């Protein structure tokens with residue numbers, strides 16, 4: 001070997017040229033890899049990123065609003081406002097003025113016989129009509145505001161998931177829709193008594209809507225029970241206008 005070609009400067013240069021060439025290749029590979037990876041992104045990946053950004057924005061906005069929102073005060077206020085708003089004209093049973101002769105007559109009306117309605121369904125395992133579940137799902141948007149979108153319960157309503165009332169006698173459920181419910185109620189061994197206005201009547205719903213909503217809650221969130229029919233609701237329409245129910249008015253589940 002020519003001794004003039006083996007000296008520290010040449011070694012130094014060769015070493016750094018080697019490192020440099022390696023770095024250039026590594027850099028090119030990184031660019032190719034990044035491009036290849038970009039091409040393998042599915043539309044779902046792209047949408048996922050957008051969803052995350054939107055979600056983060058919503059979380060930020062909600063956190064901002066909640067700073068000035070006093071949950072403890074707001075819910076009783078809304079409930080009290082609802083409870084004190086009395087209907088003006090008496091045209092429909094659901095507009096009966098409390099204390100009026102009509103209200104008196106209604107409160108003295110004999111208790112309805114619910115044995116037929118609560119009789120076990122002819123075929124308890126009959127499949128549930130998906131169209132009825134769809135109606136119920138739409139109605140449940142409102143229930144979910146108080147009972148939680150998954151029936152888990154919340155600051156404005158007790159749970160429906162796993163509730164013995166929900167899978168229990170059908171007449172209770174229909175009457176709660178038509179008359180509302182107030183006062184302490186025990187659900188799954190817990191006494192709920194923190195709702196100032198209780199649950200208000202929702203008798204404005206059609207028989208089909210009530211049957212749908214009740215069939216839906218009886219067959220969602222892990223619940224399983226027979227369907228409720230519009231005819232069963234119709235049979236109890238005479239309940240509309242009577243005062244809000246209490247737990248004692250209900251058939252034991």
Ligand code: HEC
Nearest residue numbers: 142143146157158159163165181182183185195198199213
């Ligand atoms: C404005 C809030 C609110 C809405 C809307 C609402 N509920 Fe309720 N619900 C309550 C409250 C509060 C109670 C408990 C009442 C009491 O204090 O006795 C209750 C009780 C119940 C109960 C009996 C207790 C239990 O947890 O099983 C059932 C069943 C029920 N609601 C079903 C429904 C269904 C079905 C809907 C929709 C069609 C609905 N509720 C809409 C507030 C609401």
